[in-house]
Amino acid sequence: xxxxxxxxxxxxxxxxxxxxxxxxxxxxxxxxxxxxxxxxxxxxxxxxxxxxxxxxxxxxxxxxxxxxxxxxxxxxxxxxxxxxxxxxxxxxxxxxxxxxxxxxxxxxxxxxxxx
Amino acid sequence: xxxxxxxxxxxxxxxxxxxxxxxxxxxxxxxxxxxxxxxxxxxxxxxxxxxxxxxxxxxxxxxxxxxxxxxxxxxxxxxxxxxxxxxxxxxxxxxxxxxxxxxxxxxxxxxxx
Numbered sequence: 252x253x254x255x256x257x258x259x260x261x262x263x264x265x266x267x268x269x270x271x272x273x274x275x276x277x278x279x280x281x282x283x284x285x286x287x288x289x290x291x292x293x294x295x296x297x298x299x300x301x302x303x304x305x306x307x308x309x310x311x312x313x314x315x316x317x318x319x320x321x322x323x324x325x326x327x328x329x330x331x332x333x334x335x336x337x338x339x340x341x342x343x344x345x346x347x348x349x350x351x352x353x354x355x356x357x358x359x360x361x362x363x364x365x366x
Numbered sequence: 367x368x369x370x371x372x373x374x375x376x377x378x379x380x381x382x383x384x385x386x387x388x389x390x391x392x393x394x395x396x397x398x399x400x401x402x403x404x405x406x407x408x409x410x411x412x413x414x415x416x417x418x419x420x421x422x423x424x425x426x427x428x429x430x431x432x433x434x435x436x437x438x439x440x441x442x443x444x445x446x447x448x449x450x451x452x453x454x455x456x457x458x459x460x461x462x463x464x465x466x467x468x469x470x471x472x473x474x475x476x477x478x479x
Contacts, residue, residue, distance in 0.1 A: 284465070293372075293455055293469035293470055294410070294457075295469075296467065296468070301465070306465070307465060307466060310466075342410075344409070349465055350398065350459050350466070350467060351417075351459055354412045355412060355467070356412075357402075357411070360409055
């Protein structure tokens, strides 16, 4: 595709429910990243994929958060038993060669609201 | 770990004037410093970046300067235009090869016509 695609663009869920967020990176980009952006704040790193493996998942806030990537393409971020503090915009980015070697291209994010 | 501080949090300038946004970082091993522009409802977009072996880089109306000794870097936008209004984020990469960017808190830039 032309850019990084994320779905859904908006998600409202009740506290305690599980949610799944999807990211379609730019074709051919082997590096994929998830970030979280709380209202009016900067981006927090969550996890990095190189191909299908995740060498760095140090930013995942708790064991309620998990992510996977299949076929060096689509990635899903799953949040179990959502809490109100999980409300944020979740941004996905991809890069051809990784940070420092080629640009990061961000999607428009999924705005998650936990009620 | 790396910590990035960004100032100011909001900046308002007259169209045609210059805007400067400043960031400091904590990890002296950081070697890559990108700047992103984020418009409402969209993801951040890379506008310029600089590496630690360079002191300044320009791209038309945008320039970035880096002072490794003081561990700070700045974004300069000249001849500002209304379409420059957005939130700008600085970021720093950690040690070489680290696949993680640490972002500043953002600066909301408003260009007044």
